[in-house]
Amino acid sequence: MRKKISLFLTVTLLFALAALASCSRGSGSADAKFEAYTNSLFCQEVSSNTISLHYTLENPTDYGIKEAPVSFGSCTTDTASISASAENALASLHAHNRAQLSDKNKLTYDVLDDYLGISLEEAGYALYDEPLAPLTGTQAQLPVLLSEYQFKNTEDIDTYLTLMTKLPEYFESIIAFEQAKSDKGLFMASYSADDIIDECNAFVSMGNDNYLYSSFTERLDAMKLDKAEYDDYVKRNNENVKDYIFPSYKKLAEALQALRTTGKNDNGLCYLPDGRDYYELVVKRETGSSRSVKELKELTQTQILEDLTAMQQILTSSSKETFSNAAPALSDTDPVSILSSLKSKLKGSFPDPPDVSTEIKYVQKSMEEYLSPAFFMVPAIDSTTDNVIYINQGHMPDDLSLFTTLAHEGYPGHLYQTVYFQNLKPDPIRNLLNFGGYTEGWATYTEMLSYYYAPIPKEQAALLQRNTSVILGLYALADIGIHYDGWKLMDTVSFFRQYGIEDANTIESIYDLIISDPANYLKYYIGYVEFMELKKEAIDKWGDAFTQENFHKKVLTAGPASFDILRTYIFQ
Structure with missing residues (x-):
């Protein structure tokens, strides 16, 4: 992400x-x-x-x-x-x-x-x-944003330390917001609240091992400070974590605990007053697609059928030995080396990337359960040379997952798209407008391409890529089913079992995530499919003049936008 x-x-x-x-x-x-x-x-x-x-x-x-x-x-x-x-x-x-x-x-x-x-x-x-959600909510993002807050001078340090003291006030406004939701019968599902409470408590229970201590001293070490100044800053940071950060998280957890049973709905948005209408707006905002929910469902079903048909053809025409290892071990598992390899694959299919550096960091083990599998830290628009990608090793089951994740977060995914667009010097306001369907759709689209960059047989790459596409498509259909069609947990279990996904605990986890973050899966999947549809249209309209590089260049140059605007720009 x-x-x-x-x-x-x-x-x-x-x-x-x-x-x-x-x-x-x-x-x-x-x-x-x-x-x-x-x-x-x-x-x-x-x-x-x-x-x-x-x-x-x-x-x-x-x-x-x-x-x-x-x-x-x-x-x-x-x-x-x-x-x-x-x-x-x-x-x-x-x-x-x-x-x-x-x-x-x-x-x-x-x-x-x-x-x-x-x-x-x-x-x-x-x-x-909803400002709070497991994995993606404010309570999950904030500690990482604080730990990555860079210091160029002592003024930055002073601002950071002052900012920490403002967290109680900010969390109070979130608590007031959640109370207002509760008063209107709109508070989150109790199990979503439980997950967020667990996240908050886990963050606080890290105590002296919390990364807000270690990351602060690491940032200070890069500064030229005398010992007295250094020690004073460390002391102030330690005090602020204990006096402001931890108490704020404790109070948030306590407030959610008090509100956890006040919600009137533990199911999808369609069970709320005007919930189906609201979901349509959320889908439009998150995906950037102007298609109706019904049209998006049909588009998803068509893509899933296409993927399943292709998988069947591959399995029928290839030997069993080709697929003896569904998750192949790769010879190179160093993230920096993998990024370099992925960057080299851009030639001929993508515009040349800007020259930037990338640092790989790892999510602290005690927080692996509560953070996304990986994420790219968006750089400042006036300084794109130094970039950071976080990897959550607790969500990285095999070598190929690491490879495709780095494609999603790095090249040709988020990092590449972001720094390419920012280096075009767009109007600054463009960088503040969030079009998740474009950004996550692009990253998912390039992640799918990366299977064919991996050092594995072409047939195996195609099978694994199609399988990943199907799984994401099923999540997208489940999102629509839960929030628009009114599926409950057992409906969701029945749906996934049709496709051979039997584990009830896994399905319940998927259900809970979809309940807490409506349309989150859609921005990845629908964004990806909309890019595929754009490419098909470009091939049809441009004929022999079509090239991958030209298509990608037009998409990247236009920058984050809805797909209607993107389509107009590309084909004008």
Whole structure:
């Protein structure tokens, strides 16, 4: 997964946009006004919380940002204000004449218009949203974001230490948000709360072995500090972890414990008032696809059938010896070496990658159960040379899994897509808009390609890739079944057993994850399939002029957007 640097903030962007309704009026060309507008918007949004500012910009002063309050931001439950701000935001954007803009600015306009339009549709459902979720929620992401908060100077250290003291206030706003959800009968399923409570307690129980201690001293070691200064910083960090971080996690766990049985629904979103309508919006936002849920289900079923048919043909035409080892051992298991090998495979099929470095880090063993299998830390937009990929060894069952995971997170996946786009110097606001269907869809699409880069027989690569595609497709159908069609646990068990997946505990774990994070699997799978559909369309329209490299270049140059916008840009 691509570790998104923004924490849970309800429509901060909308408030910023509303405030800019008249900022771009005055002299100058349409492009100059529009760029002044988006730059002001970017500066206001990126300054809304310290984590976003620090991870997005290495040198904020270059963007005119000199002082920003130290804060994690906050959650809000005022749906009326959110709706009004969403309407004002669109009006602010529409004050600019799109027809007078350059092609680059037209694309930015369209992406913003699309993003804000979805935000407006969702504004009335603010309390349906969820900042907390097993593996992917704020409580899981925050410790990693703190541990990777880099120090260039002592000012950064001081800001970091001050930020730690703001966590109680931020978690209080999340607790208030969860209480408001509870009051409306919208609190999460009790078993989802149990998982999050377990995560919080496990994080606190690490005690002196917690990585917020060790990662801090490692970052200090890279600084030129005298001993007294060094010791004082270590002391302050230790105190802050004990006095602010741990108590905040304890209080969050206690609050969830008190609320855990107050939810009215332990099943999918469709069991909530207007839940099916809300799910349609979530799917649209998460996937970037304009297809209806029914159309997405049909698209998924078609792809699964295609994959199963291909698998049957491979098994029928190949010898048993070819598939004697379903998860082959690879000769090279060093992550750095694998990344280098994957990077070398880009030639001829992808545009040349920017020259950057990558550090591999590992999730602390005690937290392996509670974090994703791997994640890429998105670099600052003005400093893309140093990148970090985290590997969770607790979720890495074999050598090939490591290989394909590094393709997903590294080359040609998240790392490559991110640094390629950022090196094109897009409008800065583009880097703050989250289009998960594009980013996770691209990473999944390239992960599928990576099976054919692995040093294994072509037939085996095809079989394993198709199998992975089928499994993701089944997860996508289960997501739709649970949240749109109303499947309960036993319905989900029956569905997976049709495909030979029998283990009840495994299926229950899948069910719980889908309940706690609606459409999460869809952004991976539907994003991937939409890219495949785009490629088919490109082959059909371009004929003999089609090349993999040209197709990939157009996709990467357009950058994160919905698939309708992407399609228009690619084929204009």
